[in-house]
Amino acid sequence: MICIFNSISLRKDSFKPLDENTARIFICGPTLYDFTHLGHARIFLTYDLMCRHLNQRGIPTDVLVNMTDINQNVFNKAALEGRDYREVAHFYANAFADDLSLLNIRSVSRLAYVSDFLESIKEHILKLLDDDFAYYANGNVYLDSSKLESYGNLSRQSQDQLLDHRLDIGPHKKNQTDIMLWNCSEEFDFTWDSKFGQGIPWWHIQDTAVAFENFGINYDIHGGARELLYPHHEAHLAQYKLLSKSNNPVGTWMHVGLVTVCGEKMSKSLGNVVWSKDLVRKHGQNLLRLYLFSSHYRSDIAYEEKVLVGMKSLLQKAELASLQTSGRTDNALSKLVEEFSAALDDDLDSPRAISVFEKICSMTISGSNLDARDFKRICDVLGLEI
Numbered sequence: 001m002i003c004i005f006n007s008i009s010l011r012k013d014s015f016k017p018l019d020e021n022t023a024r025i026f027i028c029g030p031t032l033y034d035f036t037h038l039g040h041a042r043i044f045l046t047y048d049l050m051c052r053h054l055n056q057r058g059i060p061t062d063v064l065v066n067m068t069d070i071n072q073n074v075f076n077k078a079a080l081e082g083r084d085y086r087e088v089a090h091f092y093a094n095a096f097a098d099d100l101s102l103l104n105i106r107s108v109s110r111l112a113y114v115s116d117f118l119e120s121i122k123e124h125i126l127k128l129l130d131d132d133f134a135y136y137a138n139g140n141v142y143l144d145s146s147k148l149e150s151y152g153n154l155s156r157q158s159q160d161q162l163l164d165h166r167l168d169i170g171p172h173k174k175n176q177t178d179i180m181l182w183n184c185s186e187e188f189d190f191t192w193d194s195k196f197g198q199g200i201p202w203w204h205i206q207d208t209a210v211a212f213e214n215f216g217i218n219y220d221i222h223g224g225a226r227e228l229l230y231p232h233h234e235a236h237l238a239q240y241k242l243l244s245k246s247n248n249p250v251g252t253w254m255h256v257g258l259v260t261v262c263g264e265k266m267s268k269s270l271g272n273v274v275w276s277k278d279l280v281r282k283h284g285q286n287l288l289r290l291y292l293f294s295s296h297y298r299s300d301i302a303y304e305e306k307v308l309v310g311m312k313s314l315l316q317k318a319e320l321a322s323l324q325t326s327g328r329t330d331n332a333l334s335k336l337v338e339e340f341s342a343a344l345d346d347d348l349d350s351p352r353a354i355s356v357f358e359k360i361c362s363m364t365i366s367g368s369n370l371d372a373r374d375f376k377r378i379c380d381v382l383g384l385e386i
């Protein structure tokens with residue numbers, strides 16, 4: 001049985017796709033104004049590992065990643081370079097696809113530009129207005145959080161805690177916790193015409209429309225960094241519930257921990273960014289995977305290059321073991337091969353899987369028999385190219 005820790009139930013829930021044929025997974029994707037850093041790479045590698053494991057367990061996966069091109073950071077970059085926002089977005093979307101391929105990530109089946117979904121974003125906002133869940137205020141459109149049942153449940157916040165956040169501030173908002181859907185009140189370099197006025201669709205409804213158009217009224221897993229839990233995922237869930245008329249449109253909320261550097265989150269604004277393409281070119285994607293998977297996906301990782309380099313001994317062991325595989329697997333090793341998969345069944349316990357993999361390699365080097373096909377299956381799940 002495969003279990004995944006579900007942020008909404010705060011426990012490991014057994015996982016079975018809603019549609020028995022395929023697990024449909026939405027991952028909050030990049031904002032298209034810069035390259036992929038290690039923190040982003042960790043997110044996509046986590047879901048890649050998840051998908052490879054699900055695939056080996058006989059569950060096909062369909063992974064949708066939205067790419068945010070309607071965003072002030074993208075507009076700023078376009079203004080700085082005297083280009084259209086779309087050109088900037090295309091450039092970084094291509095760079096993102098290159099980064100995925102450098103990382104040997106093959107699980108992403110759909111990449112979607114938010115701007116391709118403008119018509120459905122507008123339709124969804126209109127629907128929310130018609131149903132009286134949204135309202136106009138000073139040209140902006142907001143979702144009325146007072147009409148939402150269980151708002152705050154996903155991020156485990158009480159009404160008082162929700163009120164501590166100052167979000168989407170506008171002069172005519174009814175409630176402080178209301179979520180912006182369309183913004184006409186600020187100046188943007190690029191805007192779109194709509195029945196609500198000239199403006200831009202706000203962040204959360206962008207992802208909701210992309211997911212809804214691709215997956216319909218429900219899907220299996222919503223993934224992303226833990227820091228997106230509030231307000232982004234809380235807002236997305238509220239909108240999705242209203243649009244799908246379902247209380248439980250997303251089966252599992254699966255959140256990945258941060259990558260920190262010297263105690264700070266890795267981010268461009270803090271100037272501590274390590275680009276994923278530089279790491280792959282310098283150390284190879286095998287080493288990067290072994291390093292990241294040695295921590296559980298829900299834990300934060302304090303990045304240190306020397307720890308990454310320290311994974312070389314395991315990689316060398318794996319390379320040596322690959323040269324000594326045979327046509328059958330001894331019983332003791334068979335048990336370990338099963339234990340490897342069982343570790344991943346248990347909320348993607350990759351640190352345990354990696355330690356079992358190391359044992360398997362050591363025993364193979366010491367003369368135990370390991371079937372080359374078993375070795376290859378393990379490498380395929382980990383995404384190692386040995």
Ligand SMILES: [Zn+2]
Pocket residue numbers: 027028029207224232
């Ligand atoms: Zn998102």
